Every structure is written in C-alpha cells, then in structure tokens.
Amino acid sequence: TQLLEQSPQFLSIQEGENLTVYCNSSSVFSSLQWYRQEPGEGPVLLVTVVTGGEVKKLKRLTFQFGDARKDSSLHITAAQPGDTGLYLCPIQGGSEKLVFGKGTKLTVNP
Amino acid sequence: SQTIHQWPATLVQPVGSPLSLECTVEGTSNPNLYWYRQAAGRGLQLLFYSVGIGQISSEVPQNLSASRPQDRQFILSSKKLLLSDSGFYLCAWSVGQYNQPQHFGDGTRLSIL
Numbered sequence: 550t551q552l553l554e555q556s557p558q559f560l561s562i563q564e565g566e567n568l569t570v571y572c573n574s575s576s577v578f579s580s581l582q583w584y585r586q587e588p589g590e591g592p593v594l595l596v597t598v599v600t601g602g603e604v605k606k607l608k609r610l611t612f613q614f615g616d617a618r619k620d621s622s623l624h625i626t627a628a629q630p631g632d633t634g635l636y637l638c639p640i641q642g643g644s645e646k647l648v649f650g651k652g653t654k655l656t657v658n659p
Numbered sequence: 660s661q662t663i664h665q666w667p668a669t670l671v672q673p674v675g676s677p678l679s680l681e682c683t684v685e686g687t688s689n690p691n692l693y694w695y696r697q698a699a700g701r702g703l704q705l706l707f708y709s710v711g712i713g714q715i716s717s718e719v720p721q722n723l724s725a726s727r728p729q730d731r732q733f734i735l736s737s738k739k740l741l742l743s744d745s746g747f748y749l750c751a752w753s754v755g756q757y758n759q760p761q762h763f764g765d766g767t768r769l770s771i772l
Contacts, residue, residue, distance in 0.1 A: 580758040591749050591763025592703070637703070644756040645691045645710055649703035 552576070553640045553650055561656040565627050570653040572638035573620045579641070581621050583612055586635040586652070628657045661686035665750045665764030673772050678723075678737040680767050682750030685731065690752040692733040693761065694725055697747040709733060745771045 598614035642648035707725035
C-alpha cells in the first residue's frame with residue numbers, strides 16, 4: 550500500500566512571507582496532483598506533475614516533482630490571505646481512485 | 660463545459676432519520692463518480708465510487724449506501740442516521756483511469772442532532 554505524508558500539517562504565517570509544504574513517500578508515483586480546498590468548498594485541482602524533476606509555476610505557486618518521483622513540494626512566494634486553505638496531494642489508490650491524506654492547513658494572516 | 664451540482668448545501672437532521680443527498684454532473688458522459696466524507700480535522704475519506712450505471716464500490720463499512728440510477732446522477736442515502744454521520748460530504752467526478760484529476764462539488768454540510 551502506498552503511503553504519502555504531508556508536512557507540516559498546520560502552518561500559520563503572515564501576509565508576505567514565503568512557505569514550502571511537502572508531500573513525501575517511499576513509493577514512486579507516475580504523477581502527482583495538488584489540490585487546494587478553501588473553507589466550506591470542495592477541493593480544486595491546482596496542478597499535475599508528471600516528470601521527475603519537473604517544475605511548474607502557477608503565479609506565486611511553484612510546484613516541484615522530485616527527481617525520483619517519490620516526493621513533491623509546493624512553494625508559495627509572498628503569501629496572501631487568499632492562499633489560505635487546505636493543500637492536498639492525493640496518491641493513486643486504484644485505477645480510478647485517489648487517496649487523500651489530511652493535507653496541510655495553511656492560514657495566511659493579513 | 661462540465662459542471663457538477665450537489666445539494667443541499669447544508670442539512671440538519673435528527674438521529675434516526677433518513678438521508679438522501681444528490682449529485683449530478685453535466686457536460687460529460689460515463690464519468691467516474693465519487694462520494695467523500697470529510698470529518699472535522701480529518702482528511703477526505705472515500706465512501707463510494709462508481710464507474711458506470713448500477714456499479715457501486717463501497718470503500719468502508721458504514722451506515723450509508725449509494726446508488727447510480729442514471730449515467731450522471733449519484734445518490735448517497737441512509738435509512739437511519741447516526742451521530743457519527745455528521746460531516747462535510749463531497750461528490751466528485753473524473754473520466755478515464757489512472758491519474759485523472761477529480762472535480763468536486765461544493766459539498767453538503769450535514770449535522771446530526
């Protein structure tokens with residue numbers, strides 16, 4: 550069974566700070582998705598990383614897939630209150646299933 | 660474009676009452692459909708998924724059931740709700756297999772009194 554750990558579980562920062570959250574596993578993934586869930590809403594897909602070492606940028610968000618495809622990171626530059634939410638990186642749980650962990654709950658204070 | 664509708668947005672039910680939550684998808688055919696529950700402080704737990712009409716896979720033993728009477732309709736039900744059924748219920752859809760993104764509805768906040 551593949552296991553994936555997200556860290557930190559909670560993160561509270563001030564507006565303008567930079568931060569990095571991580572997804573780590575002992576297993577190799579063919580690809581990995583990142584979602585953000587805002588309070589009271591469903592998760593929304595941010596990005597999918599596929600190639601080892603791949604870096605994708607979405608405005609102030611930078612996603613990196615580890616060279617060995619066992620881990621991924623999300624770096625946010627100059628965080629804003631609108632970045633507040635639960636960041637999730639599920640793993641493939643079967644041909645049509647994703648397995649979500651607890652994610653990283655980010656709070657950006659104005 | 661594809662859309663997913665989930666209702667109601669909030670629901671307060673007494674213990675022992677029945678439940679029916681409905682989810683419909685528009686703009687796609689033969690989607691995979693999912694029901695998740697998110698309890699406070701916990702991750703998204705997959706309850707049921709379906710790859711076609713009448714095909715339901717249950718992920719965890721529980722007090723709930725799911726049905727897919729039409730291609731783009733997914734229903735979550737219970738005959739008698741328990742206090743532990745409280746939570747945030749999310750419906751999602753995807754197409755294809757392996758590493759396909761899932762698209763979520765806005766969720767139903769269910770409170771059991």
